[in-house]
Amino acid sequence: MSNTTESWGSRVGLILAMAGNAVGLGNFLRFPVQAVQNGGGTFIIPYLVSFLLMGIPLLWVEWAMGRFGGRYGDHSTPFILDNMTKKRFWKYFGVFGIFTNMGVMAYYTYIESWTLTYTLKSLKGDFLGMDLDGLDSFFNNYVDLGSGINFPVWALLAFLITLSINVYILSRGLSAGIEKVAKIAMPLLIGFGAFLAIMSWTTGSTGRCADCSTYIGLNYLWQPDFSTLANPKIWLAAAGQIFFTLSVGMGTIHCYSSYLKQKDDIALNAMSAGWMNGFVEIVLGSAVVIPIAVGYLGLDWVVENAGFMMAFKTMPFLFDQWGSVLSVIAGVAWFGLLFFAGITSSLAMGTPWMGFVQDEFNWSKNKSALILGFAILAMGLPTIFFFEKGVFDEYDYWTGTVSLVIFALAEVILFAWVFGMDKGWKEITDGADMRVPRFYRPIIKYITPLFIGIIFLTSLFKPLNGELSDWSSAFSSWVNGNGWPWANDSIINQVFHINTGVHWVQDGILTNMFYIDMSRFFLLACFFGLVAMVKVASNKRKKTA
Amino acid sequence: MTTSALIMIILTQGTVIAATIYFFRKVLKTPDKSEPDSYSDNDPV
DSSP states (O other), X not given: OOOOOOOBSOHHHHHHHHHHXXXXXXXXXXXXXXXXXXXXXXXXXXXXXXXXXXXXXXXXXXHHHHHHHXXXXXXXXXXXXXXXXXXXXXXXXXXXXXXXXXXXXXXXXXXXXXXXXXXXXXXXXXXXXXXXXXXXXXXXXXXXXXXXXXXXXXXXXXXXXXXXXXXXXXXXXXXXXXXXXXXXXXXXXXXXXXXXXXXXXXXXXXXXXXXXXXXXXXXXXHXXXXXXXXXXXXXXXXXXXXXXXXXXXXXXXXXXXXXXXXXXXXXXXXXXXXXXXXXXIIIIGGGSHHHHHHHHHOHHHHHHXXXXXXXXXXXXHHHHTTOHHHHHHHHHHHHHHHHHHHHHHHHHHHHHHHHHHHXXXXXXXXXXXXXXXXXXXXXXXXXXXXXXXXXXXXXXHIIIIIHHHHHHXXXXXIIIXXXXXXXXXXXXXXTOSSOOOTTHHHIIIIIHHHHHHHHHHHHHHOBTTOOHHHHHHHHHHHHTTSOOOBOTTSHHHHHHTTTTOOOSEETTEEOHXXXXXXXXXXXXXXXXXXXXXXXXXXXXXXHHO | OOHHHHHHHHHXXXXXXXXXXXXXHHHHHSOOOXXXXXXXXXXXX
8 A cells, every 4th residue: 555646647648658558569460460360351340349348348347446446555456456355365366467567578578679679770771672581580690599598699788778768767657757658659659650551551563473462461451251250269369369459457457547536537548548559450550561561572472471570570671662761761660660569568567566566665666667677687588598499488378368368357257246346337437438338237247257258268278270160079089088189279288288298308408398397487486476575565564554 | 452351441440540539539528627636737736
């Protein structure tokens, strides 16, 4: 519990910071790839349905929980959750709202540092005339791929600089730090994105191959295939995208909202920030990577290579086709927007820790930010040194995927069923500057938990390939005593290594599995370290009560 | 582009742009709450 003097400077600043929290690299890199892999234009239907039935309810729930906690002087999820119920164990669920952010921030800041380096390199014109192979080897050298244990000197330096920028801004506080950055970064990000989108929409056919046209790329993204609507895999992919794009289930929204007073609106703020994120994702995010890549490399190349790494290994080559001046401008715009999208999100990830230690241990802003910086450095270094061993992906899987779903499921059950919908609805509608549709009450109580529960259970037991037919054949296999055919990325297979068995050493050499398991133990240790801090804080509270 | 893709893009992007502008405009148009509110920029000096 704190007597913090922190506050937001303005309502627009809060909304931009909240939108900046949600807008991340995934808006430009994950969304278009998900769309082309899941029915093209049809993907948008389950995407929007998921937004309405899961995204908006979760936004309102998290904003309401945050403002409710703020009333008691709490600005991080352990004690925000604790205030909502008499059951003391809920505060330990709240640890996810700090742990997830720190885990994601550890590897996210590393990617953010790539975008900073690439922005400066683009500005210097270093990518001019470089072909795809050149870009590929530049990236591989930059992160020191191919050497087993990676020691990328320049990437490490860029990571330290990026982390220091984050620490400095966080140490400045909410209105003088985070809000100020959001007010500059968000308009620039939208401006850069709009420039690239206009370039994409106006390029059309380039004549480099028979199907080299940005319109064919746009068509590929938006051509509906309504037969795919019956496939649950598409719905799960869309629901998953909504989850990640809105940054729900992380604890950042609670933290930002906890600095609001009870009489101030949260319903309209949440809608404004949520739709702003949707605008960046659907309008700008869909217009850049895929269409421009199809425009210069053709549809077949994109179908084969579409993925996250296109941002670094492909885009500078595509911009180069526009001539040297436009290439530099587009490179700076592209990597600049990714950097802004990254930093507004990583700053948000730092705030739950800042709120927690300032509330519970009365640390100053500088001390809180500095210790966070060292913690993120310690957590981030394994993802850099053991990048090739799969540690980076392991962090992403557990902190950036599984933890979000677990925490969101827990919080919506707590809000709707333990705290109760009567009190919950009052929290959402108090001070609202818009009429909150009443049908959202049963949606929050029944549909949203069901939606997230299905996502969690299907992730837990996902069978090989995950198609509807695979579920029925998996059940038959299980009933007939032949075991469950686990998908490699199902949570249970990930935990127990069922498909591969546990092999830490092979031919006298440590395997990737050894590094992966060690990183899991490390993450678990971090989680329980935070649990211990919450326990100490709780004991302190009891003594002062 | 095919007609169906064009309809999809216009309908979806039109809806998203309209909703974004509508809600953000509503935020800008809504008068501030009486002090003390949550925002420090409009505090009396």
